Amino acid sequence: MVPEKMMAAVLHGPKELKIEDVDTPRPGAGDVLVEVAANGLCHTDVTYYEAKIPEKARMYPLILGHEAAGTVVALGDGAAGLAEGDHVLLPPVYGCGECDYCQAGLDNLCRKSVFLGASRHGTYAQYVTIPAKFAFKMAPSVDMERACVAADSVSTVYYALKERVGVRPGDSVAVFGCGGLGLAALNVARELGAAKLYAVDVRDDSLEAAARLGAETVNSKGKEKLFKELKTLSNAGIRIALDCVGFAATISEAFATVCKGGEVGVIGFTLDKVELRTGNFMGLQKRIGGSWACPTRLYPEVVTMIEKGGLDFDVLVSKFYDLEQVETAFADLEAGKIVGRAVIRIPH
Ligand SMILES: [Zn+2]
């Protein structure tokens, strides 16, 4: 039986977070009700918690959380393709299904995009409703307390590496920034057939985790012209670079690092202007492009990767917190005390 009330982490204003009882949502037509098992903790949660977003995007009260896995416990009218008891992975961003972007298979860019824990209630709660077509079934053997991080960090880098820069088997791939996204990127690049991985960060503990995924590591602390070191290390062979930091300096280093015909993906966010040697666009046929979230059509591929054991969750997830400790988890993330992802467990 689904209880009438549920526990949730509700944001009532900037840094005003309360763990409280709220009404359990009921699945509408076409929805499923999911009992949330766990959530990956994403930096975006902290951005919303601290209200570092435009005034008009703020919405209170708001249940935070957007990187979740859980179990289907009820189906709304007409909800098809799932049954009670199914384990599912929930995409943080999904679309209306009707606009030009959705029609083109890019519902991550939907004109009426829905973002869990941001534009609607999220998953730092015991239950959440979601359209059944956006709940992706996973084998019961998958450990949801770790696999939840695939909902956002893994899917984001999967889309970026597979479609936005196009990793090919045998490629050398450099990842700038080895937090939750960067470690996932190294793991996914390996699964897409990258032959050689390079990991750049300023933290030794993050680089140790990167090395466990098979990457050659470079600590960039205090270094200028990092691209020269990377070119020497790789014999000027790095074709793909992914910026997971969002600093102007790392984006231009990434662009300088890639070889002829190289591609740079940007999934770190910055408002700063970035310096790029524009001659490299035509002269060396380099490309640079951004990537945001992951179209929902790719989730079955992400689930397959999980089920095949392609993701090294022991490296990607390093710490667990209970829902009541979510503010401690935010503080630890900000203080650089988390390697890769932390997971927020939801009690039941
Ligand atoms: Zn996120």
Ligand SMILES: [Zn+2]
């Ligand atoms: Zn749409």
